Amino acid sequence: MDWEKIYSQAMHWVREAGEKIRSSFDQTLDIQTKSNPNDLVTNMDKEIEQFFIRKIKQEYSDHKILGEEGFGDQLESMQGIVWLIDPIDGTMNFIHQQRNFAISLGVYEDGVGKVGLVYDVVHDELYHARRGNGAFLNKKPIPLLEKATVKEAIIALNATWVMKNHRIDHNLLIPLARDARGTRSYGSAALELIFVATGRVDAYISLRLAPWDYAGGAVIVEELGGIITNLRGERLDCLSQDSVFAAKPGLHQTILEEYLKNGKW
Numbered sequence: 570m571d572w573e574k575i576y577s578q579a580m581h582w583v584r585e586a587g588e589k590i591r592s593s594f595d596q597t598l599d600i601q602t603k604s605n606p607n608d609l610v611t612n613m614d615k616e617i618e619q620f621f622i623r624k625i626k627q628e629y630s631d632h633k634i635l636g637e638e639g640f641g642d643q644l645e646s647m648q649g650i651v652w653l654i655d656p657i658d659g660t661m662n663f664i665h666q667q668r669n670f671a672i673s674l675g676v677y678e679d680g681v682g683k684v685g686l687v688y689d690v691v692h693d694e695l696y697h698a699r700r701g702n703g704a705f706l707n708k709k710p711i712p713l714l715e716k717a718t719v720k721e722a723i724i725a726l727n728a729t730w731v732m733k734n735h736r737i738d739h740n741l742l743i744p745l746a747r748d749a750r751g752t753r754s755y756g757s758a759a760l761e762l763i764f765v766a767t768g769r770v771d772a773y774i775s776l777r778l779a780p781w782d783y784a785g786g787a788v789i790v791e792e793l794g795g796i797i798t799n800l801r802g803e804r805l806d807c808l809s810q811d812s813v814f815a816a817k818p819g820l821h822q823t824i825l826e827e828y829l830k831n832g833k834w
């Protein structure tokens with residue numbers, strides 16, 4: 570498999586898709602809801618996913634595609650080469666703010682992430698990694714992550730998880746939020762994983778993400794020495810929704826052992 574070719578084509582397509590999104594800003598969006606009134610989708614989410622599927626199928630008819638908007642394949646396993654695509658991660662931000670969203674794309678082989686791309690469309694910042702070849706912001710190499718302590722850490726964490734909710738006991742994450750230097754919430758899992766990868770935050774926690782939300786960012790985080798698992802410390806399988814916990818090396822283990830081990834995640 571020519572991974573260098575896949576990597577450069579993926580980057581080319583992501584930039585092309587970003588250009589389409591930027592030029593859509595002065596057009597009226599068609600906004601619909603999915604599973605609930607806050608679960609939003611626009612015509613751009615759908616168009617961009619279909620754009621990727623056309624490009625990938627034309628070039629690689631045997632590759633499988635898992636996309637948020639459902640135009641790809643139904644996956645039962647991660648065998649072979651699978652492209653995991655979120656055409657717009659942070660759709661609510663896209664609609665309300667026209668910023669703080671990203672295109673996320675991961676290419677996996679037999680369940681192992683080989684290529685990861687997260688494109689911050691508005692800033693024209695493409696974060697990319699090919700496993701074993703380093704990670705970059707546009708053309709600039711991103712340095713490896715260093716260790717951090719909880720008391721000096723900024724943790725990306727949505728307020729949803731520290732107020733009463735139907736998924737977890739909301740008291741569980743309060744000690745971590747209290748002991749950390751600060752918490753932040755950006756509304757795009759792909760960007761939040763990039764913030765871990767670049768050291769802008771030290772850890773990121775979400776109680777529920779889909780594979781397309783984290784597949785691209787995970788490759789970049791791992792390439793820089795960060796750790797990404799679910800909140801039980803297990804490897805993510807890219808086939809199901811799961812909790813996600815990404816952090817700097819060392820900090821990941823400390824938080825797992827000292828703050829997460831008693832939770833039912």
Ligand code: 2AM
Nearest residue numbers: 657658659660756757758759777778779
């Ligand atoms: P999206 O914008 O692509 O839907 C918001 O905190 C982050 O969580 C975004 O990355 C968002 O992705 C994702 N997200 C929101 N609702 C979700 C759900 N029901 N399942 C999985 N991921 C979700």
Ligand code: CA
Nearest residue numbers: 637655657658
């Ligand atoms: Ca999306």
